[in-house]
Amino acid sequence: MNLRLLIFAAFLLHIVSVMAADTSPPGTSKPLRGDYQIYGGTLSEMLPPTPSDKKVAFMVTGPAAKDLFLQIGPDVAKENACSEANDYRERRRGDLSCVHMKGEGYSCYFGLDLKTGKGMHGAIC
Numbered sequence: 001m002n003l004r005l006l007i008f009a010a011f012l013l014h015i016v017s018v019m020a021a022d023t024s025p026p027g028t029s030k031p032l033r034g035d036y037q038i039y040g041g042t043l044s045e046m047l048p049p050t051p052s053d054k055k056v057a058f059m060v061t062g063p064a065a066k067d068l069f070l071q072i073g074p075d076v077a078k079e080n081a082c083s084e085a086n087d088y089r090e091r092r093r094g095d096l097s098c099v100h101m102k103g104e105g106y107s108c109y110f111g112l113d114l115k116t117g118k119g120m121h122g123a124i125c
Helices: 002-020 063-072
Strands: 033-041 055-061 088-093 096-101 105-113
Touching: 033 063, 055 063, 063 088, 063 096, 063 105
Parallel strands: none
Antiparallel strands: 033 055, 055 105, 088 096, 096 105
């Protein structure tokens, strides 16, 4: 009887691991979760957008943020990170910054200047 239970548990574990694995072919679109904010001024002093000053800041969360975090590594040095917390990890590449905090998961930030179309930071420390 214990052997049957062990085989059943192993089968369930295998099914769960297969379902959790990303088996989509490369280049396949995936869902995206996050938020955005359109503003004028700066990230630290946001103003209403105007025709000559409008920007957008994006925050991506969930599996997409985890994928980005894993792709842009390595972590920034603790002394250059936005937090000194032990459970905080941060990675940056150009205008893209991603963080991981235990219990809160992954999030990535980037922005665009809507007048010029150029990339910019989407968050500040």
